[in-house]
Amino acid sequence: MAIVEMVGKVALVALFYCIVVAVPRAIEGAITCELVVSDLAPCAGFLTTGGQVSTDCCNGVKSLQNSAATKDDRQMVCRCAEQTVSTLPGINLTNVRDLPGKCGVNFPYEITPGTDCSKVQ
Numbered sequence: 595m596a597i598v599e600m601v602g603k604v605a606l607v608a609l610f611y612c613i614v615v616a617v618p619r620a621i622e623g624a625i626t627c628e629l630v631v632s633d634l635a636p637c638a639g640f641l642t643t644g645g646q647v648s649t650d651c652c653n654g655v656k657s658l659q660n661s662a663a664t665k666d667d668r669q670m671v672c673r674c675a676e677q678t679v680s681t682l683p684g685i686n687l688t689n690v691r692d693l694p695g696k697c698g699v700n701f702p703y704e705i706t707p708g709t710d711c712s713k714v715q
């Protein structure tokens with residue numbers, strides 16, 4: 595179990611590293627999955643093992659919320675976040691659900707693999 599956890603964490607870090615480093619930051623105003631992933635990257639530790647939410651992580655969550663100005667943007671963020679979250683090994687869905695609250699952010703929907711993003715307004 596410990597091995598599985600370790601492999602999962604390494605894969606997680608590698609995944610984020612590849613995406614964040616390989617893809618240039620999104621053009622301002624346009625939401626992309628890369629932006630969502632890079633905003634959520636500092637949250638990986640909390641999302642998998644819990645504990646303290648870092649300032650970087652909360653800043654990412656807030657910037658994600660602020661950059662999603664239109665319904666299309668919000669649906670995009672929803673889809674990307676869901677995709678990101680559901681492909682991460684060792685993710686703890688309780689922590690995913692708690693994350694916005696821990697950062698004092700009021701997300702209009704839950705980022706869980708069951709969320710229907712087409713219903714996001």
Ligand SMILES: *[C@@H]1O[C@H](CO)[C@@H](O)[C@H](O)[C@H]1NC(C)=O
Nearest residue numbers: 643644645685686687688689
């Ligand atoms: C997920 O996190 C919660 C709260 O941190 C904890 O109570 C629960 O046991 C964790 N679940 C798993 C599957 O690790």
